[in-house]
Amino acid sequence: DAGVIQSPRHEVTEMGQEVTLRCKPISGHDYLFWYRQTMMRGLELLIYFNNNVPIDDSGMPEDRFSAKMPNASFSTLKIQPSEPRDSAVYFCASRDSSYEQYFGPGTRLTVT
Amino acid sequence: DQQVKQNSPSLSVQEGRISILNCDYTNSMFDYFLWYKKYPAEGPTFLISISSIKDKNEDGRFTVFLNKSAKHLSLHIVPSQPGDSAVYFCAAFQGAQKLVFGQGTRLTINP
Numbered sequence: 001d002a003g004v005i006q007s008p009r010h011e012v013t014e015m016g017q018e019v020t021l022r023c024k025p026i027s028g029h030d031y032l033f034w035y036r037q038t039m040m041r042g043l044e045l046l047i048y049f050n051n052n053v054p055i056d057d058s059g060m061p062e063d064r065f066s067a068k069m070p071n072a073s074f075s076t077l078k079i080q081p082s083e084p085r086d087s088a089v090y091f092c093a094s095r096d097s098s099y100e101q102y103f104g105p106g107t108r109l110t111v112t
Numbered sequence: 113d114q115q116v117k118q119n120s121p122s123l124s125v126q127e128g129r130i131s132i133l134n135c136d137y138t139n140s141m142f143d144y145f146l147w148y149k150k151y152p153a154e155g156p157t158f159l160i161s162i163s164s165i166k167d168k169n170e171d172g173r174f175t176v177f178l179n180k181s182a183k184h185l186s187l188h189i190v191p192s193q194p195g196d197s198a199v200y201f202c203a204a205f206q207g208a209q210k211l212v213f214g215q216g217t218r219l220t221i222n223p
Contacts, residue, residue, distance in 0.1 A: 004155070033210070042118075042215035043156070043201060056210060091155055099144055099205060103155030 004104035006092050012110045018080040021107045024073055025094030033101065034067055034077050035091040043091070049075065082111045115139045116204050118214035126222050131189040133217050135202030138183065142204035146211065147176060147187050150199045159200070160187070192221045 005024040013019055025032045033048040047057040049069045057067070064083070069075040079086055087110050093101040117136045125131045133147075143164040148156035162169040162176045162185070169176050175188045189196055202214040 031209075035213075040215075043203075043213035045210055045212070048210055050209075093155070099146065099161060100158045101211060103148075103157070105153070105155050 004092055004094055004102055006090075006104035006107050008107060009105060010108045010110075012112065013082055014112055015083055016081045017111075018078065019082045019086075019109060019111075021077040021090050021092075021109070023075045023077070023092030023104060025075070025092070026102055027073070029094035029096050029102070030072070031095045031101075032069060032075050033093040033095075034075070035093065035103075037089045037091060037106070046077070079109075082109075084111045087111050114215070115142075115206075116202055116212050116214040118200075118202055118217045120217050121215070122218040122220070124220045124222060125192050127194060128191045131187075131192045131196065131219055131221070133187040133189075133200050133202075133219065135185050135187075135214055136183060137185075137204050139204070139206065139212075140183065142206060142212075144205040145176070145178060145185055146203045146205075147174075148201040148203060148213075150201065150216070156201055189219075194221050194223060197221045 007022045030051050034046040036044050046059045047067045052069045067077045089106045089108050091106045093103045095101045115138050146161040147159040149159045150156040160171050160174045160176050162178050167178050178185045197220050199216045199218050201216045203211040
């Protein structure tokens with residue numbers, strides 16, 4: 001298996017623009033997680049899905065952030081409008097019923 | 113509120129010596145703990161875990177210790193090697209659904 005796939009790897013955009021991050025989980029994994037990594041707060045869980053259904057979105061910072069999982073092999077995290085403080089590395093992770101989560105390589109987002 | 117805390121943002125150890133990374137947690141309901149390792153420009157990768165019913169788990173050069181009464185766990189790496197230089201995250205399972213991560217500790221192994 002190729003592991004968790006994220007695209008793009010790097011994204012530079014201007015304040016106010018819409019940003020869409022994409023994730024393909026490992027086949028057969030029924031949990032999918034979106035994290036944000038910052039220097040101050042480390043790895044923060046934004047939202048997670050189980051069987052394509054959002055279970056907990058309490059970590060989503062505000063209404064500008066939204067996430068979808070239309071099927072078992074694809075998820076998106078959208079920021080609209082983006083702001084400079086959204087600059088961070090965003091990780092997607094997936095797992096099956098075991099405890100171990102597998103992370104993608106991350107998307108480095110820079111909002112100018 | 114940071115439920116999982118890694119109070120040392122960085123640690124420097126000489127090659128061949130023991131590296132000890134520490135982690136404290138506040139939620140007594142956490143029942144499973146993991147350590148992840150992260151290299152630059154890569155996602156975190158699983159390293160070792162421990163259930164709350166144990167106080168020690170060993171895997172080669174890596175050993176994790178859990179002190180439930182103190183709500184403290186530590187990761188020991190011995191002997192430390194240059195390839196161990198990375199950021200280490202402590203994480204705890206809440207409700208068997210989601211992981212709560214610490215802020216990470218950057219370990220540097222000096223030759």
